Amino acid sequence: MLKTISIIVSGKVQGVWYRKYTVDKATELGISGFVKNLPDDSVYILATGTDEQLNALVQWCYIGSPKSRVEKVEVKEEELQVMSGFVVRR
Structure with a gap:
């Protein structure tokens, strides 16, 4: 059964290719969504x-x-959102 979560990652996570690696990992896992x-x-x-x-x-x-x-990872369940692929949003 599919579900949607939001994740907020804090620490030194900008300017270190975190979004690109997130896309790679999510794609490898078969997850849809976005990172920004x-x-x-x-x-x-x-x-x-x-x-x-x-x-x-x-x-x-x-x-x-x-x-x-990474200093902190906050996870919250969200209303189901069906998306296609996993991308970086700006």
């Missing part, structure tokens, strides 16, 4: 997938890109 930078230097992810897919993405968010330093 927020004005407060955090990253926002909206992702739709199965529990297993989303749990794997959340666990990955704690690691992030090679140069990122």
Whole structure:
């Protein structure tokens, strides 16, 4: 069963290719949605997938890109949103 979650990742996550690596990981996991930078230097992810897919993405968010330093990952369940593919939004 599909569900949608939002994830806010804080720390050193902008300017370190975090969004690109998120797209790669989400695509690998078969998750749809998007990732974008927020004005407060955090990253926002909206992702739709199965529990297993989303749990794997959340666990990955704690690691992030090679140069990122993740301090906090906040996850919230959202109303189901069916999207096609996983992209960077600006």
